[in-house]
Amino acid sequence: MATPSNKLDIPLQRCPDLYIKVCTPKGRGVYATKTIPAKTVIDVCPVLVLGVEENKSHIEHTSLFHYTYNWPITDFDGNKQVAQAVILGLGSMFNHSTQDQNVVWERDPERLIITYRALRDIPVGEELCISYGSHLTFKDADAPVAPPPEEELEMFNQIQFD
């Protein structure tokens, strides 16, 4: 029983060199207390997938909608749909940056987790930022050009390091 024995079981990994800064121009943000090497696992976050209907009827009308991620599901008829998921971890705390993105993420729909990794070396004191992609619910102040289409962004976020 010491270690997970089922392939679906999920070892929780979290980089220990992080803190939340409360007062920033973007609100709360996650920062590095030590240099974090490229490819380091930053956080493994379980997710809570919301129903398509409850999302449309309710969640979209609340402040929580700014925090949810697109999440692929297959309905009872075998049709692929895009639902929304609440990320139960630092994935809901990372701010957005197109120019200074230093964290990428990868969904695991089978195990209901998202894994966040350092895209490059992250120096001490730097904020950890992701790209929200097409789920951006505000004007992107630091985008130098139009953001890439969702599929291209997905591929970028799901970059394989090895």
Next chain:
Amino acid sequence: MATPSNKLDIPLQRCPDLYIKVCTPKGRGVYATKTIPAKTVIDVCPVLVLGVEENKSHIEHTSLFHYTYNWPITDFDGNKQVAQAVILGLGSMFNHSTQDQNVVWERDPERLIITYRALRDIPVGEELCISYGSHLTFKDADAPVAPPPEEELEMFNQIQFD
């Protein structure tokens, strides 16, 4: 910049000896991969506080309501109210147990976090469980007696170790 300099800033602590078991009678649950000594910080979770009105109009009608915690707020007129908060971390993954509770939690309304600590030594392979208190949204199968009133429970969860 190496360490938080503002008293409001929050060092993120997470016990590394944890995994999520996907298939249990209660659904997903958090388990210990090593013995965790009493008083160990299990997780420091940022929270997202929902508005009282949006909670009543929307969140209460969704599956998310089973995951939210009571959260004390003071409104613009200085009146104390109980809002709901989404816990962005393992606090949303711990199952409930009255008899086998081994984790306690403490809210920090100023810094918008909840800290979870081991109530006693937690042996390898044991599930980590909290008490949901008055926010229990289902019948408590393992309660030997009526659950304690919310205030008493609050005091228990906010137990001071030292």
